[in-house]
Amino acid sequence: MSDGHPNGDGASEPRPRRRTTGAFGAPARPANWRELREAARRRLPAPLLGKILYLERLTVSFDGFKALNGLTMYVDPGELRCVIGPNGAGKTTMMDVITGKTRPDEGSAWFGARVNLLELTEPEIARAGIGRKFQRPTVFEHLTVFENLELAMAEDKRFWKALAARISAADRERIDEVLETIGLTEERRSDGRILSHGQKQWLEIGMLLMQQPELLLVDEPVAGMTPQETERTAELLLSLAGKHSVVVVEHDMEFVRSIATTVTVLHEGSVLAEGSMDAVQNDPRVIEVYLGA
């Protein structure tokens, strides 16, 4: 699943085998990874080459309470990263900063090497290629499932363009494809409001797929899902990794274990530990604050 994402330190890698292209099981680099890395090389210090997301020393305070406290985290292109942490650890605030909803007091947030997230508005960030799925599913209640997906589609989103926009055959095909993926083909003409909680979760994921973002932020995707649905979500997220970078915030440890290679543990607004699920679960500090006695 997570095979072959560039980890950015190719320069220090002497093995000629690394250059092999088209080797078995190494197809997962994003199409523009060269570009991303080139841009990064020009602008950033060597240790940071080729990440898709750079969060550095982010601090956000609400009336003195530090929701984020010097949070630093990097995400590789094509990576599937899970972020866990107790309530109030700053997971949602972190997502808010990345998507432009909250401005940090300090620190920096870059999307790739070119996009300074702190200078953009929410719609600009979305158009730059960051999609977000909210914790509480928010679909458009009075639009049909089809229309929900249509609006999420990655196209020109300015008013005058939307006024004249037509759904092309290719658009329709793409929407049908996503409807198939999220299992809502039957409900395509139903209003968003009559969907079950699980279906709304799926529709939101479908909307993310339509957006075709480079980076997906997914807040508690399996909350309120049945075990079967959870399993399908895991499969879907795994299939997305590689083509897209995915950051998942989740409480369900079993789910996290089933999808994640790298887990970041947040605590009181900063990173407590980062590593494989096993390493993190055995970390005494993590056990103390989160996984509990």
Place this chain on the structure above:
Amino acid sequence: MTRTDRVFLGMLLAVVVVVPLLNLAVSPASPAHLSTYTVTLIGKYLCYAMLALAVDLVWGYGGILSLGHAAFFSLGGYAMGMYLMRQIGPRGVYGHPVLPDFMVFLSFKELPWFWLGFDRFPFALVMIGLAPGTLAFVFAWLAFRSRVTGVYLSIITQALTYALMLAFFRNDMGFGGNNGFTDFKDLLGFDLQEDGTRVALIVATILALAMSFCACRLIVSSRAGRVLRAIRDAESRTRFLGYSVESYKLWVFVFSAVMAGVAGALYVPQVGIINPSEFSPINSIEVVIWVAVGGRGTLYGAAVGAILVNYAKTFLTGALPEVWLYALGIMFVLVTLFLPRGLMGLVPAAARAK
């Protein structure tokens, strides 16, 4: 275009044929004759219907509860009124060749600069759209950019129309103060007291209403219209999909204001007067009640609501004047409680039952 849309446009077509016929072709002695008074009354209702349509576009589809749309209506009306005043020329009571009566009375020495050009109809026509449109643009740009929404936005729209009312009440503003404009003589050379002119005005009103209706329908059934409904239901979610919510709301608000302005411009020559009380906050609130009674978010519901409520108003203020405001309030409460989708909420259900 749905079946109900076609029914609505068909009804407008029927009015545009039947009203001139019954007024001009049927002899006044016949019981089928429609008096010019009634024609004008219907014309007035249709102007209100157009105003309601404008409010439904922003409220029913965009979720922007404007309690200040009568301001745009009145501005359009004042622009038309200025043209009509200039048309009077030397036929005023004081017989001044250029200055309207009220200016002579208030001892204006010359025409204020903003009255220049209003002697030409094309200029007035442009101002009818431009004045409310510009105000709406500036207002909406400031309000939406600061993300003022919900009840706060409604309150500032009330403040907007109230401020304009106070300004227009002032004599030295150059808009006739308290009395506004009246005693109009003719429009494009046609005598406003003539039956033919009255009929032409109602025909123009119906055409404007039908065209606005079609334009609104085009907007709300385009992708932009779906984005608008998305904004109404979940504004911040729409932002995260990459839509600049502010610009969508801004353009729709401006369009709606221009529509309200045109409605006001058609209203003034038919009722024969425009004064600052048209700006009064209660007027804008009444429009919202028409839309709610008819059924918001349907377009035709707004128009039907405006006509029905105003018919009830004409009837009740004639028969039992002291009852009207209570009736209006009770109607609003009942509709909100029992018909959340307005009278139009009944239509599809009834059609299905048959």
